[in-house]
Amino acid sequence: MQNDQPGMNERPEMRALVLEEFGTEPVLRSVERPTPGPGEVLVRIEASGVNPLDLKIKAGAAGHARVTPPAVLGIDLAGVVTEVGPGVTRFDVGDEVYGMAGGVGGLPGTLAEYSAVDADLLAVKPARLTMAEAAALPLALITAWEGLVDRARVGEHDSVLVHGGAGGVGHVAVQLARAHGAKVFATGSAGDLETIRALGAEPIDYRAVPRQDYVDKYTAGEGFDVVFDTIGGATLDSSFAAVRTYTGRVVSILGWGEHSLAPLSFRGASYSGVFTLLPLLTGRSRAHHGRVLAEAAELIDAGKITPILDPTPYHLGTVEEAHRAVAEGTRRGKVVVQVGGSAEPPVSRG
Incomplete structure (x- = not known):
């Protein structure tokens, strides 16, 4: 159960999908909700896009992604800013954002209810898109x-x-x-x-x-x-x-x-x-990702770019099925996991 009234030195909990070792299915756990540090914002994640890279990471076949279990999976997100860390001026609480935000190089992934994200990696979500559509796009x-x-x-x-x-x-x-x-x-x-x-x-x-x-x-x-x-x-x-x-x-x-x-x-x-992961892995040129997403949002809102989504609904409790659809090629568009509003309970505690 999530702790909505933490003590002075205690953060609330959240649900996150944790890969405990390569070659296994990730486990839905209750973990501590992160605190945004300097240059970061805390995002309440509404949706997370599934990429083929996620499956390679899970299998231990993506050494270039530099992931060490236990790790939260997921690379793309769309959600709402709920806290703003020191030094952040581009976003305010309540802003809807999207981005390629983590899941590699030791950065926490996006198959979680919240993530503390480097603000440089984010842009304001295109108004024309739903959260699921926006989460399908960043990578x-x-x-x-x-x-x-x-x-x-x-x-x-x-x-x-x-x-x-x-x-x-x-x-x-x-x-x-x-x-x-x-x-x-x-x-x-x-x-x-x-x-x-x-x-x-x-x-x-x-x-x-x-x-x-x-x-x-x-x-x-x-x-x-x-x-x-x-x-x-x-x-x-x-x-x-x-x-x-x-x-x-x-x-x-x-x-x-x-x-x-x-x-x-x-x-x-x-x-x-092209090696898109480089800014996440090195910390360099991350602001370029945010600028790309901001410029692209103008094209999206002008109706020039629209993602194709698989219509099958997935949530944190059915991520294994989402991964299987990607692996087997049975999807009809980009697979997206709905994170916000999911009623699925955590199966264990970290």
């Missing part, structure tokens, strides 16, 4: 922005190819590129093509259409100005041969393998990698 939105806007400098008249255009990052990238005036093409499986078309991109069935055929058809053999890869592996290799000579830019969010740069070099084109 995907920042990743797409860093690739397309920061690295590729996408703009009007650019032709952009998004690999995996119906995926969590891909469907945001398609909309972001279009919002910047680009003509967008996107690959996907046969079942993804209608979603891609509805997002405003020209769909390409990657299983049915060879790379050279769609490069010839849509660019007269010249290659795309920007290729944004969300798949990695052989798809990234293929991207090097699908980009425009001299001025083309390839950006990948999964460029972690060994790849030959020869095809790219022979075209005189450029490559950039």
Whole structure:
């Protein structure tokens, strides 16, 4: 039971989903509610988006995320500021915010009722979105922005190819590129093509259409100005041969393998990698995340970016089911866990 009237040196409790060891299911526990420190705000979390990275962390297969159990899972959030720490001037109590706020590098995750968050990582929630919709966006939105806007400098008249255009990052990238005036093409499986078309991109069935055929058809053999890869592996290799000579830019969010740069070099084109977790892991450039989310909120409220959500309801007591839906690929959009208002009781105490 949550302690609503703490003593002088006692904080109230909250519920949080705690990963006690890798390879196990996290446990719903009662833990002490955090206090915001300098530069932080306390956020009452209303919703938390589920990312494939959460599953890798849970399995112990994400060393780059630097998580040591016991740890609270969850990376994205949307919620309401309830306390403001020393030195914070950008937010007030009652502000609705969203952000990629923790869950890696020793930062507490967002599958909890409250989190003390570095204010630099947050922005005011787009008014047009529900809490669940806002919680679905931060990691995907920042990743797409860093690739397309920061690295590729996408703009009007650019032709952009998004690999995996119906995926969590891909469907945001398609909309972001279009919002910047680009003509967008996107690959996907046969079942993804209608979603891609509805997002405003020209769909390409990657299983049915060879790379050279769609490069010839849509660019007269010249290659795309920007290729944004969300798949990695052989798809990234293929991207090097699908980009425009001299001025083309390839950006990948999964460029972690060994790849030959020869095809790219022979075209005189450029490559950039995106590692969205870096500010959370290092503490550097966190304010850039907040600025990206604030700028993106203007596009969202203008109706240019809308997340696709899986309609299945999940809460803190059914996170295992949410993770299973992501792992098995049965979801129909981004999976979001409703945190605020959940009546599920904690199963144990920390």
